[in-house]
């Protein structure tokens with residue numbers, strides 16, 4: 001029997017330990033990175049256009065008519081939502097006010113959209129409207145009409161077999177089809193979609209897309225044929241705001257044989273307040289779970305987990321820096337946190353992996369004065385002068401450049417998504433590299449946030465709003481996300497490192513819980529928008545420029561569509577919804593992303609799309 005000799009068995013673990021210590025030392029002493037001069041190799045920024053109609057909607061006589069009722073202020077949301085949707089889709093349209101107009105010439109149009117509830121406004125033309133549908137017209141009820149005599153006379157032509165009295169309350173929606181990508185079988189809005197609907201039974205021949213998700217299972221959205229025409233009926237008064245534009249667009253598209261509209265095709269993932277000063281000491285919940293202080297938790301748990309998530313979904317992180325969390329509002333403005341090494345370490349990895357670093361704030365006080373009356377709402381102090389605000393922003397830019405010398409700072413995220421109008425004006429003047437401002441898409445309740453559309457502002461800055469926030473997006477955010485996948489093929493998401501520490505924002509979840517929730521959510525996002533491009537904020541902004549300027553004009557027969565793109569530069573992305581099956585395309589490529597929905601990449605301003613016969 002051979003006797004084990006000495007400590008030789010220690011050699012292997014010891015050498016592993018020494019190697020690990022060395023690797024850690026190298027890593028902590030700063031990571032090297034290189035950034036190419038042009039951070040995006042696939043696109044470059046377009047020069048600003050002034051005094052032109054960048055919406056690019058063609059001058060041809062519109063074939064889509066939107067009827068609205070200026071007397072019905074209460075439901076104006078339906079009209080606004082329909083208009084914003086058509087504008088995003090570049091559908092040329094005309095608007096007529098039914099409370100003022102005389103005779104409407106339906107025969108001049110192919111599609112009519114009703115955005116008002118009092119059908120009696122068009123009482124004298126309602127039979128004419130239905131006759132127009134029978135002869136090939138396409139009619140969308142974007143909001144359910146009131147249950148009046150005007151409806152009683154026509155409901156059997158709308159796919160309804162029985163209409164009860166009055167209106168009934170119903171909750172939520174359940175998708176019976178994949179009307180929006182990734183939604184089949186899903187339920188949304190039990191707590192935020194409160195329909196006041198018509199009590200209807202439907203004919204078996206209609207195609208039902210949405211029902212209420214409550215016990216009623218009430219029909220909420222269906223399509224039906226009438227003679228040679230089509231009707232899409234929304235039996236709800238709820239889809240009247242920004243979060244529902246995708247659904248309105250999808251409802252419109254059900255009327256058409258082929259719909260082709262420009263999209264952004266971008267998923268941008270932000271980490272706000274990162275890198276930023278990390279608090280010293282312990283957080284009870286973190287220490288209980290990981291027996292680490294806050295700094296060690298971020299370094300050894302949170303960041304490796306975020307790296308795993310990035311790798312799994314091929315994300316490019318867009319992060320925005322903060323110098324201090326002190327409410328310092330008077331100069332000198334300078335970096336005092338003493339965490340330069342950590343900052344360079346985290347930022348270096350972000351850049352190494354194709355991400356982007358942008359600006360958030362010298363501190364976390366929104367750029368507003370006392371007279372704006374805005375900072376007070378969130379208990380922030382107000383800046384004593386514009387001069388001080390500007391100085392703080394210049395300091396932030398200079399500090400960022402000293403930490404990351406090769407990184408141009410082209411992106412700004414307002415702190416707490418608040419940006420006062422005056423600061424919005426001067427910010428591009430003092431930040432010469434600024435190209436994109438990323439705030440939020442949806443208005444918040446109670447918070448006077450800087451609300452954006454996906455657009456180019458008059459000063460050339462690209463407005464690139466974020467749609468979804470947090471590690472565990474709620475059902476409302478997911479609803480909005482599904483709508484935006486359909487309308488813009490875009491996901492814009494932000495998280496904060498310190499949501500993990502804040503028991504209000506994390507609603508009592510542990511980091512493990514939050515991480516798994518984010519993973520699950522992203523799995524849904526990326527399976528709902530296959531082939532979407534993961535872009536940095538600046539790359540996304542260039543994609544927005546191309547989206548905003550692009551406007552398709554198309555003529556379709558049974559076998560093909562001839563597409564002409566105005567405002568085409570170097571690439572264009574479009575979605576096409578059709579029940580036809582595309583078989584070939586010239587000057588482009590297509591990918592199916594959902595039933596009847598195709599993502600098209602255009603390589604030239606004219607395309608020919610052929611369909612299977």
Ligand SMILES: [Zn+2]
Pocket residue numbers: 272273360364415416
């Ligand atoms: Zn922040």
